[in-house]
Amino acid sequence: MQFPESWLREFCNPPLSTAELAETLTMAGLEVEELEPVAPPFTRIVVGEIKDAQQHPNADRLRVCQVDAGQGELLTIVCGAPNARVGIKVPCALVGAELPPGEDGKPFLIKVGKLRGVESQGMLCSARELKIAEDSGGLLELAADAPIGQDIRVYLNLDDTLFTLKLTPNLAHALSVYGVARELSALTGAPLKALDFAPVAPAHSDTLPVTISAADLCGRFSGRIVRGVNPRAATPQWMVDRLARCGQRSVAPLVDISNYVMFELGRPSHIFDLDKIHGGLDVRWGVAGEKLKLLNGNTVTVDGQVGVIADECQIESLAGIMGGDATAVTDDTKNVYIEAAFWWPKAIAGRSRRYNFSTDAGHRFERGVDPQHTVEHIERITALVQAICGGVAGPISDVQAALPAARPVTLRVARASRVIGMPLTQAQCADALGRLGLPLEQGDGTLTVTPPSYRFDITIEEDLIEEVARMVGYNQLPTTPPLAPITPKLRAESQRSSFAVRRQLAGLGYQETINFSFVDERWEHELAGNPQPIKLLNPIASQMGVMRSSLLGSLLQVLKFNLDRRADSVRVFELGRAFLRDASVLNTDTTVEGFDQPMRVAGLACGPADQLQWGRKEQSVDFFDIKGDVEALLAPLQAQFEPATHPAMHPGRCARVLLDGRAIGFIGELHPQWRQSWELPLAPVMFELELDAVLQRAVPQFKTVPKQQSVERDLAVVVAESVTYAQLVAAIASVVPVTLLRKTVLFDVYRAKPVKAGDAAPTTGLTIGEKSLAVRLTLGRDDATLTDADIDAALQAVITQVAAQTGARLRV
Template identity: 80%
Template sequence: MQFPESWLREFCNPALSTAELAETLTMAGLEVEELQPVAPPFTKIVVGEIKEAQQHPNADRLRVCQVDVGQGALLNIVCGAPNARVGIKVPCALVGAELPPGDDGKPFLIKVGQLRGVESQGMLCSARELKLSEDHGGLLELPLDAPLGQDIRQYLQLDDTLFTLKLTPNLAHCLSVYGIAREVAALTGAPLKAPSFPAVPVGHADTLPVKISAPDLCGRFSGRIVRNVNTQAKTPQWMVDRLARCGQRSVAPLVDISNYVMFELGRPSHIFDLDKIHGSLDVRWGRAGEQLKLLNGNTVTVDEKVGVIADDREIESLAGIMGGDATAVSDDTKNIYIEAAFWWPKSIAGRSRRYNFSTDAGHRFERGVDPQLTVEHIERITQLVIDICGTPETVCGPMDDQIANVPQPQPVTLRVARAAKVIGMPLTQQQCVDALQRLGLPVTEGDGVVTVLPPSYRFDLVIEEDLIEEVARMVGYNQLPTTPPLAPITAKLPLESTRSPFAVRRELAGLGYQETINFSFVEERWEHELAGNPNPIKLLNPIASQMSVMRSSLLGSLLQVLKFNLDRKAERVRVFELGRVFLRDASVKSSDTTVEGFHQPMRVAGMAYGAADQLQWGRKEQGVDFFDVKGDVEALLAPVQATFEPGNHPAMHPGRCARVLVAGREIGHVGELHPRWRQAWDLPQAPVMFELELDAVLQRPVPQFRPVAKHQAVERDLAVVVAEKVTHAELMSAIESAVPAATLRGAVLFDVYRPKALRAGETAPAGGLAAGEKSLAVRLTLGSDTATLTEAEIESAVQAVVAQLTARTGARLRV
């Protein structure tokens, strides 16, 4: 909310400086975000009138002007502006004047000078040279009634300050200059000048038929017809200046009047071209497929959740947001219909964001606008229309005011003891009453209780805490004592069977990965291709077209990071992310941490590309492969033992992808990028990646004490021949089932051998491996906690392992 200080002081003028006023507003919850002067510093610039303008004898683009600045003698000034002509009044910088500082920060001093042989005794100024605007098309032309010789700063009221307030959504009653003045009066005790709304004379009996078909959309609709207005009139300069200082560009007189009253009183309104309305108006919800061309040139399609104002032929306006182009006023408009309505905030909230734009009217209506003063504000608009656009033939019709469903204020009770406890300082009942009465709230007192019936413009006063906040604001936040908390503080220790997400990050960083943080909304194509999600969760208002859906996998984000780094000549990339994904799940109910119908679990994902190790002399360079990343996953999960089974994932290579299982439950996948996506992303080689459920990664068994074995363990190596289809997991499962855990200390696969393919006519050597077979060598570590194993016990254990391998995998000892 931006406004000039001078306009505020017309309604309430406390004995405070600009800085003190800003501090008062900020400490009352109306944060002053910025104070900015209307104009930069400059001196000795006055109103001048060009009396003569002759061509410069030595320059085609210069004129020699005789300028009257009210000093008796005319000043001889050379000017190159294209609009320098006799009879206009312009800003004139006298000799010795200082113009606003330039890019170097130094002020520009005006001296008597020679321009192409002609003396110039000053300078005629444009708006850009005074840094009042960026317009550099010519001299700044002033109204013809501007007094000669008057200082420009005084005439244009440039010694003013622009206030920019950062208002919270509950302060809708402060979205106007008068609303802020009402707060200033309550805070400072300065008198408030309330506006008056005298009724304009009624000259005809015509009304426009209006029907409110949706009382849950519109609670009150007021309007009147005004005939024979002059829409080609010029908006007064004082109104143009005030609108500009509120950040609003002047458009046309009728539009400017509507905007001016909105900033002045907080009442958005709309003015229709009456002759373009077909029949009557109907205030209703939209219908699917209806379209409307708006004033901003966009054509939108509405549905049953968007309110509209329609005539007998088509819709003419988005309710409470923006008018339509078909009934917009223009230079040819003669008859108008002025409308002011009360729209229920919930019926307006979020509607403009559907169409990727916002308006000042929608901003106010979705927070709440006073339903009680529609008639009075139309009277104010009508009077301005008559004053600015009126003609001798201008006549106003009667007010048509329809009340269908306006809010009924409910009393709110404040317990003084409760207020003192929440605010944290002693309070008396009289202090609470005084604070609320200063705000203009009707108060009823009881024994330790204060009851308020909120006025119509205070939509935010609903519960007791709302009144407590008002009391705290009026008492002053800077008056609150500094009181340390007295609550007992007990540390909340995590379970020993879990670890923190930070520990997971540290573990991955130790494995050589770097953390990335990415948006949760991604490109829809990623969801279709990399996540296999045909129905992703779409955003109603995405911040960019390529961020239109919520991600159900972290892999797309990591792949984008990889591509970004590769495009910048990175040769080795290892990245990971801990983040939330978003899945549809009808079983999820709404709570403080969940949204109905959506499951939002945390996951951890990583991606490795390039060499397995940093460049070094001790090892030959080798690219990262599936088993490198599988080892990283095992290290991340340790001491939990995971099993890996062949799996399928939309983003991964069909033959180089594994499911990760812990205690029989699938917690994620690890694998190489699918060749199709590698080609689509134009990657020189395939990265290897993993994605796991974070909850499963955070779990870890509680360490249990075991004494160090006192007796020496023994090792035995076995080489068995098995079919190619036998997996490592099947081999280890058979070994572990053959020998008790107290005896089998460990089993490690240390060699895999496959025979070379035989040429035509060659035969396999005796005792060799046949086609479709492989040799696996396993080292068994055997021991006992009670005694050294005998040779017979060792041999028994080995034979048990061989027997179990034969029975479960069809293995035979290799000879």
């Protein structure tokens, strides 16, 4: 909310500087977000009147003006403004005047000069040159009664400051200049100017029939007919200036009066063209399919959730939001109907957003407006209409359906002291609430307040505690450190933190990303294989309509974003939640299926495996590079991998990750179908694991260094292409006891090359569909040195076992 300081001081003028006043409001919860001067500094600019204006002898677009600036003699000033004419009063910069700085930041100094051979003794100014408006259509024309020679800063009240408040929704009673003044009076003790709503005597008996058909929409509807108004009258300059300094441009006098009272008293109102209303008015909920053209030119379709004001033929206004174009006042309007109503906040809240616009009226009504003073505020509007546009007023009709009842709220002084964190007496609390104008009754350690009509936000004890804290001043609250004993919760040694996982992945060259949990529904169907994703009732965007059950889609989006910007290598990871339907988890209503939200860690790599170097040929990241990263992430736990399928991964380059026999995730290359769909130049390799499993780690245990020397034996066997190294290791481990077998390492894989026609077959002993696996067995005992017989027996047992389990034969 924005308003000028001078307007606020008309209602309450404490002996504080501008900065002190802003600090006082801020420390009471009415945050002053910005202070801005109405006009930049300038000097020696006065009110001048053009007494004569002649065409410049040497220039078609210049005029030689004789200006009375109160200096005792007329000044000759050359001016090129199109509206420079005899009789108008304009700002006149005298010789020596300093105008606001230009684009270069330097002030503009007025000197005696010659323009096309004619001496100019000053300058006539536009509003844009004074930096008080953007309009540059010509000279700033002042009122005819402007005193000649008076400083323009004094005449236009330019030594003023614009206050911009950032108010929380519960401070709707301060959405007006008078509301802020009421707060300021309570804070400083300065007197508050009493409002005088002198009744306008009715000059005729005409009224407009009004029916409130929806009491849950409108609690009170007041109105008055004013006949014979002049809508072509000029809005007074003081009102135009005040509206401009509240951020509202002048439109027409009747509209300006309605806006002015809204900023002054916080009461949105509407003025109808009476002659365009058919019969009486009905305040009701809309009917599906009804349409209304609004004042902003938009045509909207309403339904049963939107309130309207309708006559016998059509709807005329969106209740509490915006009037309709059909009954808008124009220059031909002669008779008007002034309306002021109380709309229930819940009936207005959110309705503007349905039509993608917002209004000052809707902003106030959805937070709450005083329901008690509709009649008084109509008197204020009527007085201004008659003063500016003339007209004769009729009686005020006041239809009441249901008004909010004031419910007493009790404050316990002891609890207020405990919540605020400082000792308070009952007298201090009573003084704070009394200064706010809240009627109260005192008890033994309690204060009972009956909220006035404009304080509809006070409903519970905490609201009164907040009011006491605001009046005491947040800057007065003591800083007290906590006194409770703090016992750190130690993490089990067998578990690491998620931050340790992040650090380890960062150490492996990955960069962390944080993505939305809302994703495209197509991702869930295609990438995650989830036919029934959890849908959002109110998505923030059409492509973010469901909750993700996998993190891979988010990482692919990050990859696509970076590759489109010519990134050579992308390695990213994310720790985040997945959202799954889980029938075992029930909501509070046990008949409704609940949801599980496990934490996952996922990573993706694409591009070169290493940085550019001379010692190694450039090679893209492959499955085994990322498999090594996953093994390093899970170390010292030993992960197992088995062939598997995943909707997002290549059918032949995908593996399930197991830990102690339990599946914890997948690793694999992106499916060619999705690579083509995402238009990726390279196929990224991805993994996604359960975070709980990744957080586990083996507790280090002491183990002595073997005293006996180990023995290494190499074994090369030929197996079918379908036999995996894991199967071979399992066969070896099943026959050699763990006390004897220290390590098994695969160090060579060989496959026979196809033989071309006419070439002799190689003597490798391998056929197509077979491969040779060479493993190195490290054998040893802690209690004795192995003999040749022990080694030969172990090797023979291994050969026999792998032949039986995998069909392997020794390579010759």
